[in-house]
Amino acid sequence: LPTAECLSTERRTAPQSGLKTIETPSLLLDETKLKRNIARLRERLGPMKVTLRPHLKTSKCIDVARLALISSRGPAMVSTLREAEYFAAHGVRDIVYGVGLAPDKLDRIGAIRRDLGADLAVILDSHEQARAVGSWVRKNGERIPVLIEIDCDGHRSGVLPHDPETLAAIGRTLVENGAELRGVLTHAGESYGLSTLEALERAAEQERSAAAGAATLLRESGLPCPIVSVGSTPTAHFARDFSGITEVRAGVFMFFDLVQAGIGVCTVDDIAISVLTSVIGHRPDKGRIIVDAGWMALSRDRGTARQAVDQGYGLVCDEKGRPLGDLIVSEANQEHGIITIRPGGKAPPCELPIGARLRILPNHACATAAEHAHYHVLGSDGEPRAIWKRISGW
Amino acid sequence: LPTAECLSTERRTAPQSGLKTIETPSLLLDETKLKRNIARLRERLGPMKVTLRPHLKTSKCIDVARLALISSRGPAMVSTLREAEYFAAHGVRDIVYGVGLAPDKLDRIGAIRRDLGADLAVILDSHEQARAVGSWVRKNGERIPVLIEIDCDGHRSGVLPHDPETLAAIGRTLVENGAELRGVLTHAGESYGLSTLEALERAAEQERSAAAGAATLLRESGLPCPIVSVGSTPTAHFARDFSGITEVRAGVFMFFDLVQAGIGVCTVDDIAISVLTSVIGHRPDKGRIIVDAGWMALSRDRGTARQAVDQGYGLVCDEKGRPLGDLIVSEANQEHGIITIRPGGKAPPCELPIGARLRILPNHACATAAEHAHYHVLGSDGEPRAIWKRISGW
Numbered sequence: 001l002p003t004a005e006c007l008s009t010e011r012r013t014a015p016q017s018g019l020k021t022i023e024t025p026s027l028l029l030d031e032t033k034l035k036r037n038i039a040r041l042r043e044r045l046g047p048m049k050v051t052l053r054p055h056l057k058t059s060k061c062i063d064v065a066r067l068a069l070i071s072s073r074g075p076a077m078v079s080t081l082r083e084a085e086y087f088a089a090h091g092v093r094d095i096v097y098g099v100g101l102a103p104d105k106l107d108r109i110g111a112i113r114r115d116l117g118a119d120l121a122v123i124l125d126s127h128e129q130a131r132a133v134g135s136w137v138r139k140n141g142e143r144i145p146v147l148i149e150i151d152c153d154g155h156r157s158g159v160l161p162h163d164p165e166t167l168a169a170i171g172r173t174l175v176e177n178g179a180e181l182r183g184v185l186t187h188a189g190e191s192y193g194l195s196t197l198e199a200l201e202r203a204a205e206q207e208r209s210a211a212a213g214a215a216t217l218l219r220e221s222g223l224p225c226p227i228v229s230v231g232s233t234p235t236a237h238f239a240r241d242f243s244g245i246t247e248v249r250a251g252v253f254m255f256f257d258l259v260q261a262g263i264g265v266c267t268v269d270d271i272a273i274s275v276l277t278s279v280i281g282h283r284p285d286k287g288r289i290i291v292d293a294g295w296m297a298l299s300r301d302r303g304t305a306r307q308a309v310d311q312g313y314g315l316v317c318d319e320k321g322r323p324l325g326d327l328i329v330s331e332a333n334q335e336h337g338i339i340t341i342r343p344g345g346k347a348p349p350c351e352l353p354i355g356a357r358l359r360i361l362p363n364h365a366c367a368t369a370a371e372h373a374h375y376h377v378l379g380s381d382g383e384p385r386a387i388w389k390r391i392s393g394w
Numbered sequence: 395l396p397t398a399e400c401l402s403t404e405r406r407t408a409p410q411s412g413l414k415t416i417e418t419p420s421l422l423l424d425e426t427k428l429k430r431n432i433a434r435l436r437e438r439l440g441p442m443k444v445t446l447r448p449h450l451k452t453s454k455c456i457d458v459a460r461l462a463l464i465s466s467r468g469p470a471m472v473s474t475l476r477e478a479e480y481f482a483a484h485g486v487r488d489i490v491y492g493v494g495l496a497p498d499k500l501d502r503i504g505a506i507r508r509d510l511g512a513d514l515a516v517i518l519d520s521h522e523q524a525r526a527v528g529s530w531v532r533k534n535g536e537r538i539p540v541l542i543e544i545d546c547d548g549h550r551s552g553v554l555p556h557d558p559e560t561l562a563a564i565g566r567t568l569v570e571n572g573a574e575l576r577g578v579l580t581h582a583g584e585s586y587g588l589s590t591l592e593a594l595e596r597a598a599e600q601e602r603s604a605a606a607g608a609a610t611l612l613r614e615s616g617l618p619c620p621i622v623s624v625g626s627t628p629t630a631h632f633a634r635d636f637s638g639i640t641e642v643r644a645g646v647f648m649f650f651d652l653v654q655a656g657i658g659v660c661t662v663d664d665i666a667i668s669v670l671t672s673v674i675g676h677r678p679d680k681g682r683i684i685v686d687a688g689w690m691a692l693s694r695d696r697g698t699a700r701q702a703v704d705q706g707y708g709l710v711c712d713e714k715g716r717p718l719g720d721l722i723v724s725e726a727n728q729e730h731g732i733i734t735i736r737p738g739g740k741a742p743p744c745e746l747p748i749g750a751r752l753r754i755l756p757n758h759a760c761a762t763a764a765e766h767a768h769y770h771v772l773g774s775d776g777e778p779r780a781i782w783k784r785i786s787g788w
Binding site for chain 2: 020024079100101151279301331335353373
């Protein structure tokens with residue numbers, strides 16, 4: 001990693017960077033790193049004959065989505081119907097809503113399909129939900145495509161991949177009622193807790209075999225299964241084999257973050273987003289620097305707490321994004337971050353006076369970005385060149 | 395506490411509540427509890443001859459502020475300049491911006507005072523910041539009122555209360571440059587970690603004596619100190635003496651939350667906000683219920699993790715807000731909450747089928763409310779009666 005320059009008087013009186021005009025705290029997005037991260041996963045998946053379905057929940061921004069999607073029409077994944085509506089209104093057509101279906105949402109899903117022209121699919125993992133979709137489809141005379149969620153690693157939800165009765169029962173209820181059984185989907189959420197090549201490759205294979213196996217079971221029951229979808233940022237980068245898989249999903253790969261660096265999917269230098277902040281106080285007696293980015297700007301995510309290197313609420317960099325020794329945000333109040341040297345770490349190479357600008361790299365890009373209404377996009381010269389809006393809410 | 399009714403078939407076919415029309419996840423605000431919580435602190439402070447300066451960062455909403463402020467003009471406390479601008483535009487006049495000053499923000503602070511007509515004061519704790527204010531005031535020929543932040547408990551920042559040299563040096567720099575030294579302010583942030591009456595009373599007395607002592611030191615140096623400000627929700631409710639204090643600040647007291655219940659400032663039944671959510675899945679083999687409120691709706695705050703009762707990411711209630719046995723949100727992904735029975739706890743008294751509506755009480759009201767763009771306000775009959783908007787950003 002490049003080392004930080006000292007914030008010397010000379011540098012502080014040098015020609016002013018456009019960064020100086022951005023109020024703190026603010027969310028910065030390095031477009032060069034964003035594009036590099038996207039190209040990396042595309043280049044990896046290209047020869048493996050699987051389609052990339054980016055998860056748009058990380059960015060919630062059409063400008064980022066246009067860089068990440070393989071076509072302006074998709075395919076895409078979303079985590080809320082608000083995202084589905086927003087991206088559909090911007091022309092994205094092939095969308096999967098990736099949170100288990102609440103039947104009350106079917107009317108809104110129907111409206112997105114009908115009024116916004118998006119081919120929006122839902123996921124579910126119970127016969128009860130399949131019956132609700134079936135009733136809605138029969139009552140409304142409209143299709144709803146469905147992917148059955150498979151549980152590959154006990155992370156959260158899904159049908160067990162070795163449960164052919166439930167799989168077939170869900171599939172038959174959908175097909176008999178005129179819904180569309182579009183396939184199966186799984187997510188190796190437990191891969192976020194791994195950090196060795198062997199464990200990551202094993203998680204990817206477990207994810208692959210669960211999805212491919214469930215697809216086989218459905219087809220053996222005479223049911224269709226055109227889409228076989230897997231994905232998480234770690235498994236997308238470490239899978240060695242995608243036999244039986246048609247598409248791979250990933251979200252945080254666009255931005256990366258300290259959790260992904262801790263897993264070993266990226267380096268700290270790959271992280272494309274950061275929070276710009278100002279020094280607002282010092283407590284030398286306690287070894288503290290106070291900044292104006294608290295959990296409202298950084299999020300409360302402590303995803304690195306369980307990793308080998310605990311980054312607190314974020315890793316502290318200079319204004320240009322170069323880590324400053326072992327400084328981390330060790331505590332966060334609503335609008336205050338407390339910066340200290342990590343236990344046993346090195347002091348920063350320079351003074352950080354009142355008003356100095358710093359950047360904080362996030363533990364979890366999805367959570368930190370969600371605290372902000374827009375990205376200040378930095379071009380290849382490191383200067384702000386655009387503001388891209390994000391959406392929020394449900 | 396009232397016990398939960400079972401979600402029986404009978405009840406589910408009863409006349410439909412307006413709650414059914416609210417999409418999930420959503421933020422609910424019980425207006426009756428809100429008013430009761432505000433009245434409680436006002437009634438406590440009234441005879442103690444101190445003014446209540448509510449912190450508006452908890453609600454970020456003018457409708458809530460109008461109930462909490464003792465007059466439409468204030469006094470009020472804010473945590474961002476965005477809040478200062480918003481509340482000033484709605485007629486609030488007496489505002490303290492309660493985050494240590496970054497000198498780059500002085501132009502914007504000046505504009506709020508000049509263009510929006512608010513008497514906006516800032517806080518600082520260093521001679522460096524006082525000099526920056528002094529330079530700005532001399533250059534612009536406009537006043538900026540300043541409160542010196544005092545550190546009463548090592549929580550975060552502030553001048554040590556027994557450091558008369560620093561206090562007097564900051565005060566003199568301000569006065570000599572034509573800024574306005576308006577007083578001192580301290581915040582017993584460490585009180586959030588307490589839970590016994592004795593410890594809370596001691597924290598309140600420590601907060602009082604630090605502020606009153608610093609005020610005395612300033613006055614002994616011939617400097618003015620009209621305002622002597624203390625406050626946190628726990629100390630505001632447990633202080634026995636406010637001698638030498640002119641005003642008390644508190645924020646979360648309006649809504650309360652599980653952290654405050656754990657400290658002993660309120661009961662669970664006092665908590666005025668909750669997140670409405672829908673059941674979207676079951677994993678009986680793992681004892682899990684999955685809902686559509688994850689950390690995006692609940693926040694990542696785990697403030698009860700350090701308390702005697704760890705509430706996970708929130709305490710689960712039925713649709714009317716009555717706790718359902720020992721169900722808590724034990725894990726949270728972006729848009730998924732995983733509900734389990736707390737270790738050693740009782741099962742809920744009823745089935746929670748797919749589509750059932752639940753309410754989650756938050757660990758930290760400021761953090762959970764910040765994830766939402768508006769409040770669905772429930773009237774005294776428990777029915778939705780209004781939507782109140784929140785602001786966000788900086």
